[in-house]
Amino acid sequence: MIGPVPSVEWERTNSKRLIKMVIKRVAEDVYALQSFDWDRRTFDSILETPKGTTYNSFLIKDEKNILIDSTKPSMAKELLEDLESLNVQIDYIVSQHAEQDHSGAIPALLREYPNAKILGTRACKELLENLLGIPAEKIQNIEDGQVLSAGRHKLNLIVTPWVHWPDTMVSYLLPEGILFSCDFFASHFATTKTITKLEEIQEEAKRYYAHIMMPFSQMIQGNLEKLRNLEIRMIAPSHGPIIEKPEIILDLYGRWSSQTSKKVTIAYISMHGSTELMVKHLTRTLTDLDVNIRVINLANTSTGELIMELVDSRAMIIASPTVLTRPHPSVASMLYLVNMLKPPIKYVALIGSYGWGTLIEKETRKLLGTMNIEFLEPVLIKGKPHKEDFERLDKLAWEIKEKIGEDEK
Numbered sequence: 001m002i003g004p005v006p007s008v009e010w011e012r013t014n015s016k017r018l019i020k021m022v023i024k025r026v027a028e029d030v031y032a033l034q035s036f037d038w039d040r041r042t043f044d045s046i047l048e049t050p051k052g053t054t055y056n057s058f059l060i061k062d063e064k065n066i067l068i069d070s071t072k073p074s075m076a077k078e079l080l081e082d083l084e085s086l087n088v089q090i091d092y093i094v095s096q097h098a099e100q101d102h103s104g105a106i107p108a109l110l111r112e113y114p115n116a117k118i119l120g121t122r123a124c125k126e127l128l129e130n131l132l133g134i135p136a137e138k139i140q141n142i143e144d145g146q147v148l149s150a151g152r153h154k155l156n157l158i159v160t161p162w163v164h165w166p167d168t169m170v171s172y173l174l175p176e177g178i179l180f181s182c183d184f185f186a187s188h189f190a191t192t193k194t195i196t197k198l199e200e201i202q203e204e205a206k207r208y209y210a211h212i213m214m215p216f217s218q219m220i221q222g223n224l225e226k227l228r229n230l231e232i233r234m235i236a237p238s239h240g241p242i243i244e245k246p247e248i249i250l251d252l253y254g255r256w257s258s259q260t261s262k263k264v265t266i267a268y269i270s271m272h273g274s275t276e277l278m279v280k281h282l283t284r285t286l287t288d289l290d291v292n293i294r295v296i297n298l299a300n301t302s303t304g305e306l307i308m309e310l311v312d313s314r315a316m317i318i319a320s321p322t323v324l325t326r327p328h329p330s331v332a333s334m335l336y337l338v339n340m341l342k343p344p345i346k347y348v349a350l351i352g353s354y355g356w357g358t359l360i361e362k363e364t365r366k367l368l369g370t371m372n373i374e375f376l377e378p379v380l381i382k383g384k385p386h387k388e389d390f391e392r393l394d395k396l397a398w399e400i401k402e403k404i405g406e407d408e409k
Ligand SMILES: Cc1cc2nc3c(=O)[nH]c(=O)nc-3n(C[C@H](O)[C@H](O)[C@H](O)COP(=O)(O)O)c2cc1C
Pocket: 269, 270, 271, 272, 273, 274, 275, 276, 320, 321, 322, 323, 324, 325, 326, 353, 354, 355, 356, 357, 358, 382, 383, 384
């Protein structure tokens, strides 16, 4: 039986420490304990976090008290103090994902609550032992679909592998209908607001999806399917704000994991302007052909911005001069990342200028070696582009327009 719609209310903030921790009442006897990292600007040394982040832990107070996820090790002290202020003993810690930003405070929690049992997936158990030195006997494996009863509250434990590591799971709380989703549907966004509108979350959710979730789009589709029959009233991820209108993020994930739009993203760099002239010409022609394009100069725009554009692009044009026979290093490192993150692009075209001899095509194909893409005929020219080079670019523009219109996927 599902209960009344949960809604977030302020409980208290720990202002002594510059609001490092915020406690929110999410529903009756359900609390969000959020650690705020307002100033964090990168994650995993890859992902930009221009709006900081939070590490969210959730407490269900009942006959048995359950803590879902924790925080990063350096914020363990604040989490323990806030639990103390809520006057609870912890019976269960559900570790939805062993990565240190969610489970790093578990050793400190175990020192304070030595009788607490840790629950996690099989893969999580092994990782908790290896990453955090948590003794095996403290951790119980959960089975997919297992229900943990706290008393009035029932927590449905659902195995959802690869959102973001092999160990990941989510938990669905009844009667409130709250989905504790860990990294699934998360965003790096330090805000005290809860989300009810798409525009409030779209950009940071997309940045997060692009870097963390995109390589696993097939698994995401499978896991979305697994959640389809749940009546989800609220999504409480372990990073970023709580989402009070779950359909907005569920729709985005549905689209991002299975569709592209007819968009073409052009990523370029140019040292002396010849490749840039090619990009300008191609941009003009594609615009005349009414193709939706985004142009990104890698010299002044981060690779992260490009990766976000690729979430819903159907084609990518790579424009690079030849440097020591290969793509410019900024292009090469971008290609390395694209190959890892596997955006759903279907077509790739390579253009660029070289001086005397080039292996750029071979190297580009190699760098994108594990992607399922069709390479269009490259336009590689010696020196500055001339009339016949512009004609080749026009031909490429027409080909791109035709290709991206061929299907709607
Ligand atoms: C550091 C450096 C290394 C280069 N290495 C090569 C090379 O291996 N093969 C080649 O054909 N041209 C090479 N070139 C020449 C450039 O590819 C050529 O000048 C090209 O037109 C530059 O395009 P851009 O004007 O878009 O920067 C090199 C240029 C520089 C500055």
